[in-house]
Amino acid sequence: MSKNCDMIKDLLPLYADDVCSDESRKAVEEHIKECAECKGELDKLRRNVTVSPKNDGEVLKRIKRRLRIEKLVVGIISVLAVCGILLFGLMYLINTDKSMDVEKYNIPDNLHVTMHGSELYLVVNGEAAAFWHAFPTISDADGDHMGYGTGFDSEKKNGYGITLKQRKIDSFAISKMLDDKNGCEIRLFDIEKNTKMEKFFYYDDVNDKEYILWERGTND
Ligand SMILES: [Zn+2]
Incomplete structure (x- = not known):
């Protein structure tokens, strides 16, 4: 492996993503014509690159699923909180006493x-x-x-x-x-x-x- 190979390998990921300068691109293209090893590296990178959209899809799906779960959890917690407040209010009304209305219930005639x-x-x-x-x-x-x-x-x-x-x-x-x-x-x-x-x-x-x-x- 020549010193040139080291430099080219550093450039390969950029080249594969098509984000390197024209100069770098030319250097890489010329080098891989002659260097099977670097060509092999590039092919490997490109396989990864072509696979990546699928990965992105998976990641996106996973994020969406996670968001759905979070929404569901937040929804359940909100519903429970509302139920809790209603239940608390009901328990308060049931378990808190007040003096009976003397006139309404005919006390003490009864x-x-x-x-x-x-x-x-x-x-x-x-x-x-x-x-x-x-x-x-x-x-x-x-x-x-x-x-x-x-x-x-x-x-x-x-x-x-x-x-x-x-x-x-x-x-x-x-x-x-x-x-x-x-x-x-x-x-x-x-x-x-x-x-x-x-x-x-x-x-x-x-x-x-x-x-x-x-x-x-x-x-x-
Ligand atoms: Zn090389």
């Missing part, structure tokens, strides 16, 4: 108390029976309620009350009343053991209003 021995029970009927949970409160002689505000004085406690809570979505709450026509009973307290309790009431925490349902010495 509430009365009954005794089993010395134990006081609350009986809940009608639409009020659609409550999700009964939130208890104790009142003091000043009219403040534990759990609502900060004025409650536990030394002066004199009454026990509940507030009916429902889910934020009405339809989830109200469906229960249809198969609950007989109402339900909630045990309140033993009036002989809890002598400090002078009254039982429904507490409308929205309007800070008590509806007395039982008072010691009047209806027990």
Whole structure:
């Protein structure tokens, strides 16, 4: 291999791609007429060059496929994110409570108390029976309620009350009343053991209003 061959081999890739100068091209053409080795190199390069469009096609296909997959992944993630937000919102509405509307659900007309021995029970009927949970409160002689505000004085406690809570979505709450026509009973307290309790009431925490349902010495 002559020194010339080294130089020509450096030029061959450029020649094969047809990007070398006229001078270089002439030099390469003249050399390969006489040098079988360099001619062979050129043929090899040209095979690669002719193969390359096919490769480009493959690469392009691969890029397109990858883009499609990325689009799909982004799409799936977006859909999941939207579903997640909707689900979160729904769970929030289902699992967050609010006080039942006193007028809308006829509270406390649907509430009365009954005794089993010395134990006081609350009986809940009608639409009020659609409550999700009964939130208890104790009142003091000043009219403040534990759990609502900060004025409650536990030394002066004199009454026990509940507030009916429902889910934020009405339809989830109200469906229960249809198969609950007989109402339900909630045990309140033993009036002989809890002598400090002078009254039982429904507490409308929205309007800070008590509806007395039982008072010691009047209806027990
Ligand atoms: Zn050569």
